Amino acid sequence: xxHVLDPDAPAAAIPPRREPLAPYRDVTRSDxxxxxxxxxxxxxxxxGAESRVAVLGTRSxxxxxxxxxxxxxxxxxxxxxxxxxxxxxxxRSLAAKARRPDPGDPTTPPVAAVCVYGDLAGVAxxxxxxxxxxxxxxxxxxxxxxxxxxxxxADVRDAVANGADEIDMVIDRGAFLAGRxxxxxxxxxxxxxxxxxxxxxxxxxxxxxxTGELVTLDNVRRASWLAMLAGGDFIKTSTGKVSPAAxxxxxxxxxxxxxxxxxxxxxxxxxxPAGGIRTTKDAIKHLVLVNEVxxxxxxxxxxxxxxxxxxxxxxxxxxxxxxxxxxxxPDHVSVD
Amino acid sequence: xxxxxxxxxxxxxxxxxxxxxxxxxxxxxEVTDPKGGFLANASWASRKDARDAVVAARxxxxxxxxxxxxxxxxVLYRVAEVMEGRxxxxxxxxxxxxxxxxxxxxxxxxxxxxxxxxxxxWTDKLGAVLGGANPVAGPYFDFSLPEPTGVVAVLAPQRSSxxxxxxxxxxxxxxxxxxxxxxxxxxxxxxxxxxxxxATSDVPAGVANLLTGDAGEIGPWLAEHDDVDAIDLxxxxxxxxxxxxxxxxxxxxxxxxxxxxxxxxxANPGLTRLTPFLETKTVWHPMGL
Numbered sequence: 017x018x019h020v021l022d023p024d025a026p027a028a029a030i031p032p033r034r035e036p037l038a039p040y041r042d043v044t045r046s047d048x049x050x051x052x053x054x055x056x057x058x059x060x061x062x063x064g065a066e067s068r069v070a071v072l073g074t075r076s077x078x079x080x081x082x083x084x085x086x087x088x089x090x091x092x093x094x095x096x097x098x099x100x101x102x103x104x105x106x107x108r109s110l111a112a113k114a115r116r117p118d119p120g121d122p123t124t125p126p127v128a129a130v131c132v133y134g135d136l137a138g139v140a141x142x143x144x145x146x147x148x149x150x151x152x153x154x155x156x157x158x159x160x161x162x163x164x165x166x167x168x169x170a171d172v173r174d175a176v177a178n179g180a181d182e183i184d185m186v187i188d189r190g191a192f193l194a195g196r197x198x199x200x201x202x203x204x205x206x207x208x209x210x211x212x213x214x215x216x217x218x219x220x221x222x223x224x225x226x227t228g229e230l231v232t233l234d235n236v237r238r239a240s241w242l243a244m245l246a247g248g249d250f251i252k253t254s255t256g257k258v259s260p261a262a263x264x265x266x267x268x269x270x271x272x273x274x275x276x277x278x279x280x281x282x283x284x285x286x287x288x289p290a291g292g293i294r295t296t297k298d299a300i301k302h303l304v305l306v307n308e309v310x311x312x313x314x315x316x317x318x319x320x321x322x323x324x325x326x327x328x329x330x331x332x333x334x335x336x337x338x339x340x341x342x343x344x345x346p347d348h349v350s351v352d
Numbered sequence: 353x354x355x356x357x358x359x360x361x362x363x364x365x366x367x368x369x370x371x372x373x374x375x376x377x378x379x380x381x382e383v384t385d386p387k388g389g390f391l392a393n394a395s396w397a398s399r400k401d402a403r404d405a406v407v408a409a410r411x412x413x414x415x416x417x418x419x420x421x422x423x424x425x426x427v428l429y430r431v432a433e434v435m436e437g438r439x440x441x442x443x444x445x446x447x448x449x450x451x452x453x454x455x456x457x458x459x460x461x462x463x464x465x466x467x468x469x470x471x472x473x474w475t476d477k478l479g480a481v482l483g484g485a486n487p488v489a490g491p492y493f494d495f496s497l498p499e500p501t502g503v504v505a506v507l508a509p510q511r512s513s514x515x516x517x518x519x520x521x522x523x524x525x526x527x528x529x530x531x532x533x534x535x536x537x538x539x540x541x542x543x544x545x546x547x548x549x550x551a552t553s554d555v556p557a558g559v560a561n562l563l564t565g566d567a568g569e570i571g572p573w574l575a576e577h578d579d580v581d582a583i584d585l586x587x588x589x590x591x592x593x594x595x596x597x598x599x600x601x602x603x604x605x606x607x608x609x610x611x612x613x614x615x616x617x618x619a620n621p622g623l624t625r626l627t628p629f630l631e632t633k634t635v636w637h638p639m640g641l
Contacts, residue, residue: 342602343403345579346410 261291290323367547370557412558
């Protein structure tokens with residue numbers, strides 16, 4: 017199905033498929049077996065999921081707990097700019113904001129990462145030297161994922177070479193929805209290999225499921241398992257370019273998946289909801305969900321991230337309100 | 353028709369961002385006539401309702417202040433038209449709430465509608481009256497323009513529930529500002545109806561927000577709020593006024609001090625309530641040779 021860039025290039029030998037972790041070694045032995053495994057996952061009770069998040073959403077988080085939640089949420093933000101009009105200057109100003117989100121208050125924690133397109137990863141890396149802030153780059157023909165595998169892998173290698181510490185890849189939703197699960201699996205495995213960095217740990221791989229296009233929560237659960245079996249370090253809800261993006265029921269299903277996957281295999285996978293989280297209230301609802309579904313082990317920036325751009329300003333406004341005791345306004349935070 | 357028809361009781365709510373929400377706090381309070389007779393249950397707005405109203409007013413500011421003065425005048429005139437259609441309802445509410453006779457209530461409602469029309473007419477005349485070309489010694493064409501201040505918090509008069517309210521709200525809107533109004537605590541019903549009037553005229557959502565509740569409770573939050581540009585303390589409790597002014601200084605707000613005693617609202621206000629919420633912008637334009 018995939019085209020090669022150079023028609024005269026010798027065909028690469030197809031290596032044997034990398035097996036998933038035990039006890040799931042044999043599930044990828046054939047397309048039929050993999051389909052049987054993914055479709056054998058327990059179905060999601062959609063009404064139950066919605067009512068569970070509705071109940072958790074009513075938790076009242078106030079005063080010191082709220083202050084903790086706001087600081088934790090800030091430290092989990094993947095500050096994102098994914099516009100066609102992005103420039104090196106815009107990425108540098110975003111990096112400055114990532115290092116010091118609120119210049120008026122040095123106690124504000126820095127964010128977890130800056131998320132940009134692959135060609136700007138080098139600019140971001142340079143602007144973030146001497147910090148613990150990671151550079152995340154979207155790759156694999158983001159956001160649609162419609163390109164041949166050779167192009168996608170070249171995209172990943174380029175981003176890694178530019179200095180990206182984390183790669184946000186999109187899955188081939190067309191193949192997933194058509195039931196070609198092994199194609200999707202093989203692609204994630206190949207991208208994971210392309211994340212290798214000489215002399216360093218490989219770049220972290222975040223797998224974007226684009227749940228808005230997967231339609232059902234059952235599909236979200238299957239795609240989550242598929243991505244984890246293939247070796248993704250994080251599973252991410254969406255690109256932010258499709259509506260609906262990150263919703264609480266979707267996040268609930270993904271958190272259940274990482275919890276169950278760790279119980280079965282011992283490997284912990286992170287979760288990153290992205291897109292549509294704009295207010296502190298939304299962010300705190302997500303934190304409550306993480307704590308109640310996956311557990312407090314996930315309540316760190318290593319295992320939970322919030323992909324957002326405008327969310328950070330709202331978190332800062334709420335933080336200022338808690339610090340000063342009066343309401344702040346948009347004049348008191350930077351325009352992105 | 354049967355004479356023992358059940359009364360259709362109205363639920364009195366806030367008017368925020370073009371919608372009629374209940375108070376976020378879920379609180380209500382009893383509204384009574386001056387003799388203590390029960391009139392209605394009204395929503396008792398909290399500081400978070402005020403916060404939401406400020407967000408709505410800020411979002412609405414660009415469109416309302418950017419509309420042409422002529423267009424703003426037309427929209428405000430339309431409000432007066434719809435008020436006229438609700439004349440009888442306003443009369444009943446003013447009479448019951450303020451304990452006035454029918455004829456005096458009618459006079460107050462007439463004056464309130466006329467006041468609104470009067471301010472509607474001012475929108476496109478402010479530029480000419482308050483601005484203009486300035487003679488300067490240099491090769492510049494120099495002119496000044498009045499521009500709206502921004503989001504204005506208004507603590508409405510406590511006694512005059514409609515004429516007083518219109519007299520403080522209409523000038524804020526006429527100048528191109530957006531408003532968050534805390535209505536009279538004991539006499540909020542005409543304000544609720546005015547909210548319904550604003551919702552059914554052409555005023556964009558968020559331009560005017562009406563909170564029924566206690567100015568003494570919400571006032572400090574609005575005075576301190578960093579995203580409020582000016583505050584009118586007309587209806588503030590007398591003993592609290594100085595403290596509110598001090599809080600407002602933290603974000604360098606324009607402040608309109610409360611009068612020692614609630615004035616006679618039927619008097620001609622002149623420009624006294626328009627100018628506090630207008631900023632003068634002066635442009636020095638180089639002249640070619």
